[in-house]
Amino acid sequence: MGASYNSSALKSKWTKTQWLLKSDSLRGYVPNTATFSRSSLENMLSNYATVYFKPTGGSGGFHIVRVKKLASGYQTQLKTTKIRHATLDALYSYLVKRTKERSYLLQKGINLAKTNGNPFDIRVMVQKTNAGVWKTTGMFSKIGKPGVVATNYNQGGKVGFVKTTLAGAGFSEGTIKQKEDELIKLGESVGRLFETHLKGARELGLDVALDSSGRAWILEVNTKPQFYPLKHMGDGSMYRKILSYAKQYGRYK
Incomplete structure (x- = not known):
């Protein structure tokens, strides 16, 4: 530029x-999109099988985490790395650490x-x-x-x-x-x-x-x-x- x-x-x-x-x-x-919080995470995952967690100000597809609801617990995927989280609290604390105090959004996953x-x-x-x-x-x-x-x-x-x-x-x-x-x-x-x-x-x-x-x-x-x-x-x-x-x-x- x-x-x-x-x-x-x-x-x-x-x-x-x-x-x-x-x-x-x-x-x-x-x-459906919401600002990230524990209650919005719970709400989104009670409605959708897949939710995307992404920085409010990010670009280029960096730092986007896909969150999937499993039969028991949840799975996150960042790039190709998948991690299983046994409870919503464990998932929430993992995502909070990733924010590094920046603002993030949750968005319904589109198939x-x-x-x-x-x-x-x-x-x-x-x-x-x-x-x-x-x-x-x-x-x-x-x-x-x-x-x-x-x-x-x-x-x-x-x-x-x-x-x-x-x-x-x-x-x-x-x-x-x-x-x-x-x-x-x-x-x-x-x-x-x-x-x-x-x-x-x-x-x-x-x-x-x-x-x-x-x-x-x-x-x-x-x-x-x-x-x-x-x-x-x-x-x-x-x-x-x-x-x-x-x-x-x-x-x-």
Whole structure:
């Protein structure tokens, strides 16, 4: 980012989640999310078999712990390391130690659709043009390694084309077209909403999960999204398109 970079950013996932929840048209895309406490942990695990524990201000998929309810006790997984906890208290004390007094969120686990056996989510890049219009300028899938908690590129995941990924997940051509149209509109709606709260925002990256039935869920919205992994994808045209919009607000990579 050069000195001329000019797009407002906000780290707090909780604040951004609350903006989405206040929107009638977008609320249904948000998985149940709560700030981390003993009571919210108990409540989430009484409702869901899998819950994600993630830093309110983190990025890149680091420090995300998957918590699973077992027949007896609980299991946490950080990257590929799994630990069993006999009681809710033992689980809670393990997670508290991990917070290092930083703020964390709990989010309902989505049973991610899989493409050729690998979990994936979709990054939707949205940018505001100089004419003041929010436009979805690119979409790509982030395909996780089996057995790893996050799909992020820096967690060993790889990027792919949305059409190919959805075809690998068994979606028909018609459904793929519908999903792409839905995600384009979703990105632009989120752009317009965020601009009302975050003056000067020019770019957003939505991380959208599809569950096994194809329903879309917004996992999070990044206000300073990375798109460098696209450089080497196909002929690089998506990267160049996103970059051409990014240059309008002083971003060159």
